[in-house]
Amino acid sequence: MREPTDVRRRRILGVVGARGPVRVTDLAAELEVSVVTVRRDVEELAQAGQVRRGHGVVRPVAPVDPKAAPPASGEGAVALVVPERHTYLYEAVHGAREVLEEAGLRVALHIAPQVVGAERPIVDRILADGARGLLIAPRWRSAEAEEADYAWLARAGVPTVLVERRPRRGSALHAVDSVCSDHWYGAQLAVEHLLSLGHRRILLAARDDSPTARALRAAFAGIVEARPEVEDWGVVLSAPDAGPGPGAEPVADFAEQVRDRGITGVLLHGDVEALMLVQNLVEHGIRVPEDCSVVAYDDVVAGLGSPPLTAVAPPKAEVGRVAAELLLRRLAGGTGTRRVELSPELTVRGSTMSV
Known part of the structure; x- marks a missing residue:
């Protein structure tokens, strides 16, 4: 009843x-x-x-007790730590801020410079200032850098949520709450879209200097290898500075690879690189989408391209909101580790067409 x-x-x-x-x-x-x-x-x-x-x-109605956080220093605030020049994560920051401020908590944003290990001294300082909780997206340009941060982050001593990061299973951070996009599903959306349009020769041009990039590259390789209709595929670095450091894979001439291998569909990570690589294709006489269909990954500025780029959009703002909700739960005494994955969406625009 x-x-x-x-x-x-x-x-x-x-x-x-x-x-x-x-x-x-x-x-x-x-x-x-x-x-x-x-x-x-x-x-x-x-x-x-x-x-x-x-x-x-x-x-x-009563928010999580903010302990009358004073306006000076970081005492009583919730700290958000994100990498410098990482537009992708700024939408997540806005999503988190909305939730935290609505709950009556003061938010302090900290930008980590592009230096290996930059997050640790920042976190040490804000914890010494009395931060109540921590939302953090470490840069982790390499797998080695990621492993080096596990131990000290696990000892932060305040409720902590990893944003758009998924630590290795069994690591010291395995029991820390985390929220990230399901980048395997995002790669599948892009590949399935290209295959549905008849593309059988597909190339991924991607960064290799973040957990997102590494997850996307691994997902793409696994997905296309499992599809017998794919005749040729490959993965290249999307820009000279898109690797984790010296010794990264060389950047081949992208347009030359597309032409010589008969590539008709490409997935490009992230948006800025995608816009530049589309320009590179056009300068070499390869029309988009007539000769080569393009799917961007991130969808921060992909829609501003000419043509506007079909793109996979991770749920950036929602990642931030859910991360903030997990942190509020911890601040209220909640227990049990939550590892949340949110699904991206595909927006079809003018850069893809049937072969």
């Missing part, structure tokens, strides 16, 4: 009061009703001042 509305709403209040912020989809599953029904309930409860609404999340 269907549960009365007033009973269901009391259950919602009980769950939120006991656990803190809860996703609307999780409430719907727990109450065995539709998401639409829960949203309607939450809307009514919010209008009555009994809960607060967020982006797909319902929160208690």
